[in-house]
Amino acid sequence: MTPKQSILIIEDEKSICSFIETTLTANGYKVQTASTGQKGLSIATSLCPDLILLDLGLPDMDGLDIIQKIRSWSSLPIIVISARTQEREKVNALDSGADDYITKPFGTSELLARIRTALRHYQHISDLKGSSAVPVYQYDGLTIDFDKRLVTLNGQTIHLTQIEYKLVTLLAQNSGKVLTYDYIINHIWGPYADNNNQILRVNMAHIRRKLEANPAEPNYIFTEIGVGYRMQESQS
């Protein structure tokens, strides 16, 4: 058995903290908790956890500062915990280096899935330093072969335009993770692209019509309005 992975929870609400701690311990993680940003930072630097769960509304520090401080010395996965109505904070947190976010209130299965995804992505990056990421994306009939540049749905080849293919592969290589509008625009259209996300959303609509049976009930690419897009995690 692999040694237990350790998770640091930085959260000031005692009841939420203890509920997360119970869940994670029961699922085989080693858990440390910190009730303030200062404590969290010092535990993070001294113990180097495998993942950090960070509440954005801490009493002593701005969550964004914590993300930036940690990012200055480590790329360990950070998952941000936020309230539903704070789209802007979520986007800022993701753009300043958080790996993912989870909206309060969340179920335990959702939390565990996010943690697994973040840990796996981190693992991939450290395993495959230099080489390209996973060679194939595969989920429920949809296959993307990154080497052959081939997208198939239930065995049928799907024809995508250059931009559409780039978008799908970007999302697929980060499957399970939410990508913000700005992140996607930067990667597809370059840093000098017009900051208007209309063109991105039109392209996503085209992709949906090619991949999804019913664009209103997507199976592969999900919208997180106000934040970005998330692709269903690959099964390969």
Next chain:
Amino acid sequence: MWKRLENTKFWRHPVARNITVCLGILAIATGAAAPVAQFSTNDTVNVAMIYILSVLMIARYTDGYIPGIIASVVSTFFVNLFFTYPYMELNFTLEGYPATFLCMLTIALITSAATSRMKEQSRILNERDKLLMEAEKEKMRANLLRAISHDLRTPLTSIIGISSAYIENNQSLSGEEKDRMVQNIQEDANWLLNMVENLLSVTRIRDGDTRVNKSPEPLEEVVSEAVQRFRRRLPDAIVTVQIPDDFIMIPMDATLIEQVLINLMENAYYHGNPSKPIKLSSFILDNRACFQISDQGPGIPDEALSSIFDGSPSSSQSSDSHKGMGIGLSICKTIVSAHGGTIKAGNLSSGACFTFNLPLGENTNDTKTKYFDH
């Protein structure tokens, strides 16, 4: 410059302002009358008209009757002094003069009095309108509060009841019973959370004016996210979704419209037949995006149709917490109205049907403003 003048302390003092307005307008009138009199001698009719116009303006832009009356008298004297023979001399006794000047004075006085009264009346009307609107808002707020306390109390009672029963009878309860009790608590807590989220949405509608932060959002993304969130909360519910093939952008606050869709679907789930599918369809009609949520339940009783969005709990359902969608529907109405749309409830042959629409408007390019500029 004018704005700056309006904001000075001097300008806000009523007497000082009235005098300034009077003098200013009279000066302009005199300035305008001079060339008229110069080019066409004996054209005193036009000169008199100019002064009467100036009296009217003075009555319009000053407070009370006095400035108008003073201006009337001064104008009459000015016309006599500057523009009628003998020039630069007051003389009301020449042939025909008494009648002319008396007429002018009377017309000026009546005009100024009528204008002042009109102004006063429109002010009173405005105030009455404002009071009425305030009363209407107060009534809505009271209704909402009543609905909230009603809808919140029931699940809270059940949570408190079940949890104390659990603690008191811990020994005698079987594992299965305990599981069911905790499940009930979870259900009620989830329902409460939904209610709180509803109330939070309403605070996104800025106080005072009923306007929202709109940005163009694709119809399909909003619908799919709403359905996804709804399914996560009620995994047993069956929903069929139908949207137009075209790519449609609608200016809206997506969080709020999602809330409306979720509320209506939840309403359909609890009031309709949970084992039959809920149908969510959307279409374009008259430059408006329409959303229709229909269920296959017993429908809405006729007597409830008229007041269904008012937020007042109907008496027949008062004992059942989950069925009391009082607040949910009234919040839907608030949100849709704030977007400039309309919502209505009705019955189809198969069950209840809620329809709301949103104006499509101009396709503005301010997508970013909502998330990054405020």
